[in-house]
Amino acid sequence: MVTRREILELIAGRSEDSRRTSYRSLVRWLPLSLEAACGHLERLWRERLIEATTPRLPRFRFRLEPGERIADLRFWLTARGAERLDWYITRDEVEGPT
Numbered sequence: 001m002v003t004r005r006e007i008l009e010l011i012a013g014r015s016e017d018s019r020r021t022s023y024r025s026l027v028r029w030l031p032l033s034l035e036a037a038c039g040h041l042e043r044l045w046r047e048r049l050i051e052a053t054t055p056r057l058p059r060f061r062f063r064l065e066p067g068e069r070i071a072d073l074r075f076w077l078t079a080r081g082a083e084r085l086d087w088y089i090t091r092d093e094v095e096g097p098t
Contacts (some may be wrong), residue, residue, distance in 0.1 A: 002030050012077045020053045038070045049081035050060035
């Protein structure tokens with residue numbers, strides 16, 4: 001089972017290298033199906049932990065436009081996503097790794 005943290009760490013690493021992340025990246029580097037990869041990206045995007053790399057209308061900044069597919073988008077880590085990764089690290093220091 002792939003955790004949200006593992007996905008965020010992959011996206012963070014790629015973002016640091018100025019590389020965008022798509023569902024294909026997740027499928028290539030993590031044991032996920034195409035459907036699971038798209039589902040994870042959509043949830044992380046909706047939670048504003050990642051953002052699309054292409055310009056978007058304000059009302060569609062964190063959701064799909066009518067007829068658009070998540071598979072057509074590429075993503076970066078947001079500041080909020082980086083904060084979530086920091087939170088995981090802090091939690092591990094306090095509670096120990098899960």
